[in-house]
Amino acid sequence: MDEAQAITQLKAGDISGLQMLVETYQIEAIQAACLITGDRATAEDVVQDAFLRAFDKIQGFDETRQFRPWFVRMVVNDSIKAAIRQSRQISLKDDGEADYKTVLQKLTEYIREPEDAFEQKELVTEMRQAIARLSPSQRAAVVLHYFLNMSTAESAGQLNCAPGTLRWHLSVARARLRSLLASLK
Amino acid sequence: MKKENQTHWILQEIAEERSPGNTINLWPQIKSRHVLGAKERHIVTQTKNLKGGFSMKKSLLHAAIMLSLIAIAATAFIPTVRAQVIDWISGQTTVFSFMTPHSKVTVGLFSDGSWGFVPLSPTYLPIGDWVMVPDSYKDEVTGPDTLKLIFNKDNKFLILTERKALTGETLPVGDSVKVNDQPAVLFTGLSGEIAASIPLAKDGGVQPEPSGQVNINPVRYTDGVRLTWQVGEIRLEILSNLPLRQVMKIAASLQLVETEPAQMTTPEP
Numbered sequence: 124m125d126e127a128q129a130i131t132q133l134k135a136g137d138i139s140g141l142q143m144l145v146e147t148y149q150i151e152a153i154q155a156a157c158l159i160t161g162d163r164a165t166a167e168d169v170v171q172d173a174f175l176r177a178f179d180k181i182q183g184f185d186e187t188r189q190f191r192p193w194f195v196r197m198v199v200n201d202s203i204k205a206a207i208r209q210s211r212q213i214s215l216k217d218d219g220e221a222d223y224k225t226v227l228q229k230l231t232e233y234i235r236e237p238e239d240a241f242e243q244k245e246l247v248t249e250m251r252q253a254i255a256r257l258s259p260s261q262r263a264a265v266v267l268h269y270f271l272n273m274s275t276a277e278s279a280g281q282l283n284c285a286p287g288t289l290r291w292h293l294s295v296a297r298a299r300l301r302s303l304l305a306s307l308k
Numbered sequence: 309m310k311k312e313n314q315t316h317w318i319l320q321e322i323a324e325e326r327s328p329g330n331t332i333n334l335w336p337q338i339k340s341r342h343v344l345g346a347k348e349r350h351i352v353t354q355t356k357n358l359k360g361g362f363s364m365k366k367s368l369l370h371a372a373i374m375l376s377l378i379a380i381a382a383t384a385f386i387p388t389v390r391a392q393v394i395d396w397i398s399g400q401t402t403v404f405s406f407m408t409p410h411s412k413v414t415v416g417l418f419s420d421g422s423w424g425f426v427p428l429s430p431t432y433l434p435i436g437d438w439v440m441v442p443d444s445y446k447d448e449v450t451g452p453d454t455l456k457l458i459f460n461k462d463n464k465f466l467i468l469t470e471r472k473a474l475t476g477e478t479l480p481v482g483d484s485v486k487v488n489d490q491p492a493v494l495f496t497g498l499s500g501e502i503a504a505s506i507p508l509a510k511d512g513g514v515q516p517e518p519s520g521q522v523n524i525n526p527v528r529y530t531d532g533v534r535l536t537w538q539v540g541e542i543r544l545e546i547l548s549n550l551p552l553r554q555v556m557k558i559a560a561s562l563q564l565v566e567t568e569p570a571q572m573t574t575p576e577p
Binding site for chain 2: 138141142145146149150153154155157158161163164165166167168170171174175178246247250251254265266269270272
């Protein structure tokens with residue numbers, strides 16, 4: 124069964140069509156939700172709800188378009204809401220520009236492959252800590268662009284952050300990345 | 309690895325740490341939720357106890373709640389008298405205790421032994437400022453004295469009821485699951501209203517009304533979970549609007565209160 128057939132089944136009210144979509148997108152969706160919420164159980168709840176809501180709302184889905192962006196939008200938005208609900212002790216203001224800039228800078232600094240397992244572990248640990256300091260919507264921006272490989276326009280469209288913030292930081296990050304790549308040649 | 313994929317690789321590593329891809333299999337749960345949601349979605353209203361704060365059936369409960377409030381206030385927030393209060397209530401009550409991020413909370417409930425069993429209490433709750441109110445009443449339908457522990461945090465609740473199992477009593481017909489290898493029956497997708505929202509004072513304690521009563525507000529829920537099972541001779545039921553995974557984890561954490569009290573709040577794995 125391919126995706127189009129699965130969606131046709133869903134539109135006919137047959138829940139079995141959802142199985143193919145779950146098996147195709149569940150890992151990516153849970154990992155993205157987990158990066159945003161920081162909690163596996165919450166991520167699973169978000170993604171389960173999103174799949175069931177996708178089934179409920181499938182009649183409104185335009186099958187000439189791709190399922191993934193439509194579904195990812197639900198997951199990311201719900202993850203942001205869940206992260207806000209569960210982490211009220213963390214600053215939720217989207218003015219954490221310093222942290223945000225730091226993360227983006229680190230993302231572009233690590234352009235060479237880690238040389239050993241220790242360096243890999245250190246790198247991942249540092250990034251995990253940096254990402255945890257971001258607000259939920261900022262984490263979502265990083266996840267959309269760098270983890271889900273969405274375009275800047277797609278990511279910015281789902282962000283709800285200050286206008287131009289994402290684009291400016293990503294532009295700076297890319298410029299730095301180009302510069303560093305050139306210096307290695 | 310291509311250099312341009314480095315950032316993706318870092319995030320992938322972090323994601324795999326927290327949610328390894330080979331451990332993810334949502335379909336059975338989604339299918340179960342869909343089927344049960346269609347068949348079992350109904351209104352469950354449980355307001356006969358605690359509604360309006362103090363419409364309890366047994367006069368004993370009034371004393372129990374008051375004692376609970378005293379115990380919470382004294383043991384959680386007045387350390388100098390904590391030991392004395394625990395000593396005082398230990399001799400005549402069943403003592404439940406749990407940890408919040410700020411302090412250990414101890415709650416006592418008068419017991420005349422009519423339950424006929426040693427109660428179980430969770431050793432795990434999700435992190436947060438939970439409040440627990442114990443209740444004891446005679447079940448009008450089944451007869452035996454029943455213990456009810458009501459846990460509340462903001463708009464989240466979990467109600468654990470315990471009573472002696474009736475002779476030959478079986479589990480209801482529903483979705484079969486296991487709790488610590490014991491057969492259990494699960495209903496999900498329940499909706500209704502429960503009078504369980506207990507307002508907190510700024511310092512984390514229960515905020516009583518000037519009269520000394522606790523104002524208990526209703527909580528509406530739309531994705532409730534009910535889990536029924538037996539441990540030995542104890543019939544257990546949990547009703548909660550927490551995520552299913554957390555409900556199952558709480559159920560699996562039950563321990564006899566006299567053998568292992570406290571430590572109710574533990575970090576998520």
